Amino acid sequence: MLKNKRTRTSDEINAGSMADIAFLLLIFFLVTTTISAEKGIMAKLPPYDDDPPQHVPVNTRNILSVKVNKDDLLLVKGKELSIGELKDFAYGFIMNYGKDDNLSEKPKKAIVSLQNDRSTSYEAYISVYNEIKAAYNQAWNEQAEKRFNDEYENLTIPQKKEIQKEIPLVISEAEPTEI
Amino acid sequence: MSRFKNKQGKETPKVSTASLPDIVFMLLFFFMVVTVIRQKETLxxxxxxxxxxxxxxxxxxxxxxxxxxxxxxxxxxxxxxxxxxxxxxxxxxxxxxxxxxxxxxxxxxxxxxxxxxxxxxxxxxxxxxxxxxxxxxxxxxxxxxx
CATH class of the missing domain: 3.30.420.270 (Nucleotidyltransferase; domain 5)
Structure with missing residues (x-):
């Protein structure tokens, strides 16, 4: 009789409240944490040099000069453009292959030159940078389609390097003007 | 015959909740892994x-x-x-x-x-x-x- 009782008590721990505890923890985590999307535009800065940069003669047709003034207005190759037109213009400039005398001779020689005022807003700067990146991404994608029959995203790293060698992304940022 | 009737009178069995903690724990682990707790507070x-x-x-x-x-x-x-x-x-x-x-x-x-x-x-x-x-x-x- 006695023995029987003892075996019954050490039967099993009631796991019914386990769900409640787990729910409590779950709700705690749900409330306290925010899924932060850590995303951004990748960029590489040039190394710092104390000397003023040397003047390298470049044919002006190969430079896409983009100026953003203090009112966030754009001047692209001497013409006023809106931000919505910039991507197509930049794409036309990169992939010109010598057709238009004012645009680049070939993608390898194309350089984008960015200049802004000190009071240009960061938002305007980022949208210009974004549009130029978008133009290059489009060019890379089309080149990838032509060469490897696949989207640029899906290529292997050596393949991507090959495409970037053909269409290099060169953005030169001038010192901002003091306005 | 009696066996047949017996079966009909039986109530529908309860859904077992024994696996509920497992499901909840799985969700919990998912959230713990996916979320990044920000220690840095921005000023x-x-x-x-x-x-x-x-x-x-x-x-x-x-x-x-x-x-x-x-x-x-x-x-x-x-x-x-x-x-x-x-x-x-x-x-x-x-x-x-x-x-x-x-x-x-x-x-x-x-x-x-x-x-x-x-x-x-x-x-x-x-x-x-x-x-x-x-x-x-x-x-x-x-x-x-x-």
Whole structure:
């Protein structure tokens, strides 16, 4: 009789409240944490040099000069453009292959030159940078389609390097003007 | 016959809830793994700009963040300030703080308020270049309208 009782008590721990505890923890985590999307535009800065940069003669047709003034207005190759037109213009400039005398001779020689005022807003700067990146991404994608029959995203790293060698992304940022 | 009747009278068996904790724990682990707890509290107000050509930050544990924006406690419009590691920093001192040859390949994430002017951003970028930390990320939110 006695023995029987003892075996019954050490039967099993009631796991019914386990769900409640787990729910409590779950709700705690749900409330306290925010899924932060850590995303951004990748960029590489040039190394710092104390000397003023040397003047390298470049044919002006190969430079896409983009100026953003203090009112966030754009001047692209001497013409006023809106931000919505910039991507197509930049794409036309990169992939010109010598057709238009004012645009680049070939993608390898194309350089984008960015200049802004000190009071240009960061938002305007980022949208210009974004549009130029978008133009290059489009060019890379089309080149990838032509060469490897696949989207640029899906290529292997050596393949991507090959495409970037053909269409290099060169953005030169001038010192901002003091306005 | 009696056996047949017996079966019919039986109530529908209860759904076993024994696996409920397992399911909840699975959800719990999922959330614990997916979410990143931010230890750093920002002292500046930041609304990130929007962009389309954005990439996810690789190795986000190793990245250093630099925040530029207006002081949260400011009541009037003030000049933007720079924050690194929980405290404000003078722009000229940034390159001392972040220079570290071992970290040259690690990314610096620039979290800048969209209304900040480019002057201070350029100064900070020059400091980053002085520290030879050349890989940066301009943090931005996905623009879904385009």
């Amino acid at each position: 500046v107000d930041i609304t990130l700009p929007q962009a389309t050509e954005i990439a996810k930050l690789q190795n986000s544990r190793k990245t250093e963040h630099i925040y530029i924006g207006q002081d949260r406690r400011a009541t009037t419009h003030e000049a933007p300030r720079v924050q690194i590691n929980d405290k404000f920093i003078q722009v000229d001192d940034i390159h001392f703080t972040i220079a570290d040859p071992a970290k040259d390949d690690d990314i610096i994430a620039l979290e800048v308020d969209r209304e900040v002017s480019m002057g201070i951003v350029t100064d900070v970028k020059t400091e980053i270049r002085k520290a030879n930390r050349l890989k940066i990320h301009y943090m931005a939110n996905q623009d879904y309208e385009k």
